[in-house]
Amino acid sequence: MEALLNQFFNLDIMARALPLVLTGLKQTLLLCIVVIPLGLAGGLLVALLSLVPWRVFRWATILAIDFFRAVPPLVLLIFVYSGLPFAGIRLTPLAAVAVAFLLNNSSYYGEVYRAGIESVGRGQWDAARSTGLTLTQTLRNVVLPQAIRNVLPDLISNTVEVVKLTSLASVIALPELLYSADMARSLTFNTSPIVLAAGFYLLMLWPLVRLVSRLERRIAS
Amino acid sequence: MTGPILDIRGLRKSFGHVEVLRGIDLAVKPQELVFIIGPSGSGKSTLLRCCNRLEEPNAGTILVDGVDLMDRRTNINAMRRHIGMVFQSFNLYPHLSALSNVSLALRKVVKKSRAEAEALALTALERVGLREKAKSYPSELSGGQQQRVAIARALALEPTIMLFDEPTSALDPELVGSVLGVMRELKQDGMTMLVVSHEMRFARDAADRVIFMDHGLIVEEAPPSQIFTSPREPRTRTFIAELTR
Ligand SMILES: Nc1ncnc2c1ncn2[C@@H]1O[C@H](COP(=O)(O)OP(=O)(O)OP(=O)(O)O)[C@@H](O)[C@H]1O
Ligand SMILES: [Mg+2]
Numbered sequence: 125m126e127a128l129l130n131q132f133f134n135l136d137i138m139a140r141a142l143p144l145v146l147t148g149l150k151q152t153l154l155l156c157i158v159v160i161p162l163g164l165a166g167g168l169l170v171a172l173l174s175l176v177p178w179r180v181f182r183w184a185t186i187l188a189i190d191f192f193r194a195v196p197p198l199v200l201l202i203f204v205y206s207g208l209p210f211a212g213i214r215l216t217p218l219a220a221v222a223v224a225f226l227l228n229n230s231s232y233y234g235e236v237y238r239a240g241i242e243s244v245g246r247g248q249w250d251a252a253r254s255t256g257l258t259l260t261q262t263l264r265n266v267v268l269p270q271a272i273r274n275v276l277p278d279l280i281s282n283t284v285e286v287v288k289l290t291s292l293a294s295v296i297a298l299p300e301l302l303y304s305a306d307m308a309r310s311l312t313f314n315t316s317p318i319v320l321a322a323g324f325y326l327l328m329l330w331p332l333v334r335l336v337s338r339l340e341r342r343i344a345s
Numbered sequence: 346m347t348g349p350i351l352d353i354r355g356l357r358k359s360f361g362h363v364e365v366l367r368g369i370d371l372a373v374k375p376q377e378l379v380f381i382i383g384p385s386g387s388g389k390s391t392l393l394r395c396c397n398r399l400e401e402p403n404a405g406t407i408l409v410d411g412v413d414l415m416d417r418r419t420n421i422n423a424m425r426r427h428i429g430m431v432f433q434s435f436n437l438y439p440h441l442s443a444l445s446n447v448s449l450a451l452r453k454v455v456k457k458s459r460a461e462a463e464a465l466a467l468t469a470l471e472r473v474g475l476r477e478k479a480k481s482y483p484s485e486l487s488g489g490q491q492q493r494v495a496i497a498r499a500l501a502l503e504p505t506i507m508l509f510d511e512p513t514s515a516l517d518p519e520l521v522g523s524v525l526g527v528m529r530e531l532k533q534d535g536m537t538m539l540v541v542s543h544e545m546r547f548a549r550d551a552a553d554r555v556i557f558m559d560h561g562l563i564v565e566e567a568p569p570s571q572i573f574t575s576p577r578e579p580r581t582r583t584f585i586a587e588l589t590r
Binding site: 245247248250251252253254255256257258261265266269270273 | 394397399422423424425426428429430432434436437438439440449450453454495498499502
């Protein structure tokens with residue numbers, strides 16, 4: 125018992141690792157600030173593209189979505205970071221994560237938005253268009269607000285997954301939260317820094333997870 | 346002598362291989378209330394939806410107030426505000442208050458300021474007797490109230506004609522009267538109306554003409570007194586016998 129506490133919940137070691145873990149946390153937050161808005165915007169674009177009545181175009185979008193959903197994000201990230209230089213494109217770790225996540229997340233967010241848009245009935249379009257609203261005005265003022273509200277729990281759940289996935293950036297040596305904690309672990313030969321990092325993830329994500337349950341309950345009622 | 350507000354000639358519409366409208370000619374004069382009846386699937390809704398090009402016709406011409414809706418140069422969005430449409434299922438925007446439901450197009454299409462749009466929206470709500478419900482959301486309103494807000498939404502844009510597609514079919518019987526009451530007032534105020542409905546009593550005392558449609562064609566048209574008591578065509582007779590049974 126003593127040994128277990130010492131290996132996982134050693135407060136001394138946690139205190140010593142804290143500065144390093146905090147710089148990691150800062151990197152993770154920075155990643156989130158870049159990656160989440162990009163994914164939300166890219167996803168919306170993808171969803172709108174998949175609505176275009178031009179068939180070839182729509183198929184191309186669906187194909188791209190399927191592709192980026194099927195490729196493991198880790199593979200995508202390594203390819204973007206280590207593969208693209210051979211094509212003469214060299215990206216910083218942060219930019220590589222941004223690109224890889226944009227490709228991957230847009231597909232997921234895109235599917236969520238699409239489900240949301242499809243959940244808004246044809247009658248809403250009819251009503252809006254019959255009053256003279258253009259296609260974009262109808263989307264902006266009538267369809268998207270309802271679509272987003274209908275899939276808000278899924279959008280947030282997806283965001284939780286995205287935050288967790290930012291730890292992938294450690295494989296290209298971007299010193300985010302998990303990477304820093306792991307570094308502290310190898311310096312101290314003690315697992316407590318990882319537990320500390322887990323605590324930070326929990327702190328960030330638990331409110332979101334709670335929010336999802338509450339929203340789901342509200343939608344169900 | 347002014348021409349018709351709505352003038353439809355040779356209108357045809359197919360869905361895939363099925364021709365749903367097979368050559369419709371119909372003119373609605375200013376201040377006229379034309380009633381359309383017909384069996385399910387006869388093309389009544391499609392006809393109405395072609396009148397503002399929610400449905401794209403395959404052939405024919407549609408003039409609204411002399412403007413050719415099928416002309417490429419016609420700005421369809423600008424025209425639509427003058428063609429009010431009321432749906433069976435109300436189709437209010439559930440995320441907006443009654444006031445915002447009515448003022449949205451005033452702001453976005455007519456480009457009124459928020460204050461102006463809301464003032465006009467309140468006036469429209471007043472006309473349907475729901476001024477005090479301006480802040481309510483659709484989910485807080487009865488079906489009859491929702492449909493009246495939907496009428497106000499169309500009305501606020503100052504339409505030259507209003508299209509009603511079974512405006513009372515989704516309502517509980519005790520709420521039908523309030524909606525028909527509003528429509529009656531519109532008629533008295535001189536609104537031009539094209540109404541698909543099976544409210545025979547309303548047709549009898551408000552309609553100028555009744556049109557019977559079947560299989561995408563106008564089979565018969567006559568004043569209500571005549572068509573309900575002594576229809577000329579056997580198909581009309583059968584249909585009306587069914588309705589009044
Ligand atoms: N978007 C569509 N795609 C394919 N077929 C359609 C579409 N809309 C209508 N139809 C078909 O066109 C025919 C006429 O439909 P419409 O809705 O105009 O009839 P209606 O007279 O309004 O019937 P109801 O009294 O049931 O409302 C029907 O057979 C219907 O199935
Ligand atoms: Mg119909």
